[in-house]
Amino acid sequence: MTAVDDILASHHTGRWFVMGILNVTPDSFSDGGRFDEPKRAVAHAQAMIEEGADLLDVGAESTRPGSQRVPAGEQISRLAEVLPGVCDLAGRAGAVVSVDTTRSAVARFAMDCGAQIVNDVSAGREDADLPGLVADRRGALVLMHMPGEPATMQDDPRYDDVVAEVRDFLAGQLDALARDGLPKDRCVLDAGIGFGKRLEHNLALLTDGTRALRGLDRPVLVGPSRKRFIGELSAGVAGTAPTPEDRTGGTVAACLAARSAGASLFRVHDVGAVRQALLVADAIEQARE
Numbered sequence: 001m002t003a004v005d006d007i008l009a010s011h012h013t014g015r016w017f018v019m020g021i022l023n024v025t026p027d028s029f030s031d032g033g034r035f036d037e038p039k040r041a042v043a044h045a046q047a048m049i050e051e052g053a054d055l056l057d058v059g060a061e062s063t064r065p066g067s068q069r070v071p072a073g074e075q076i077s078r079l080a081e082v083l084p085g086v087c088d089l090a091g092r093a094g095a096v097v098s099v100d101t102t103r104s105a106v107a108r109f110a111m112d113c114g115a116q117i118v119n120d121v122s123a124g125r126e127d128a129d130l131p132g133l134v135a136d137r138r139g140a141l142v143l144m145h146m147p148g149e150p151a152t153m154q155d156d157p158r159y160d161d162v163v164a165e166v167r168d169f170l171a172g173q174l175d176a177l178a179r180d181g182l183p184k185d186r187c188v189l190d191a192g193i194g195f196g197k198r199l200e201h202n203l204a205l206l207t208d209g210t211r212a213l214r215g216l217d218r219p220v221l222v223g224p225s226r227k228r229f230i231g232e233l234s235a236g237v238a239g240t241a242p243t244p245e246d247r248t249g250g251t252v253a254a255c256l257a258a259r260s261a262g263a264s265l266f267r268v269h270d271v272g273a274v275r276q277a278l279l280v281a282d283a284i285e286q287a288r289e
């Protein structure tokens, strides 16, 4: 049984949670078009729960590099056929549902269906009504670092000190949202792997970035799942870069590295593999104590 308050306390308790990704989109980089048919989406949610997902993150807008924005009304109509069923089966299984959106209208619809977390890749910058909504519902908000917009973020990402800049940005957003009525203790932080980042930025953020965000006294979420940096690192093994579906090993490695640096939420496509890896890593750690 997973409760939002357990997730919000995970940086103190040491518990971790696997968040399964469900994209009801035609164009997501890994699973686009696979789950935009409602029956298949709900069946996939069920499969991820059986693999041990503690949370399900349902999104109706791709934010992959170069993607175009999806209006709130279109996001709601994509979610309408899927979310009630997903919330129902998550509720019966003791899992929490989050909605991957930057728009308060979409978040309100999802929370009316039973979602308790809003995963906002704009970290509260896009919709001034979002913090108040999350506060009123006693939900949680994931604040993610992204420079600019998905359409342009990979054009030429540059940082003097990526870890410090991401930490300072998220610390500033925590303060800004607190002024707008959302207490810091309702927030989770995410460095935004693959969002306006080059390979070296992603690598630094998984460990040093996680430690820096932990320094802000909030739980840390990482989302390396099947992303391009894994393909870049393993290109050449079989002559070509692996497709997103063939990046499970790299996803597991990235999650374990982030776990050792203190991350407690893992947003992934491959729920069973990541959960198994985290359980084994825990057992190895306990055997040493």
Ligand code: HH2
Pocket: 021, 023, 025, 027, 028, 029, 030, 031, 059, 061, 062, 063, 064, 100, 119, 120, 121, 142, 144, 190, 192, 193, 221, 222, 223, 224, 267
């Ligand atoms: N990554 C994606 C989407 N949402 N949210 C958080 N908090 N962190 C992430 O790293 C993150 C996210 C992109 O991955 P995916 O949902 O698989 O693809 P797409 O955006 O193409 O739908």
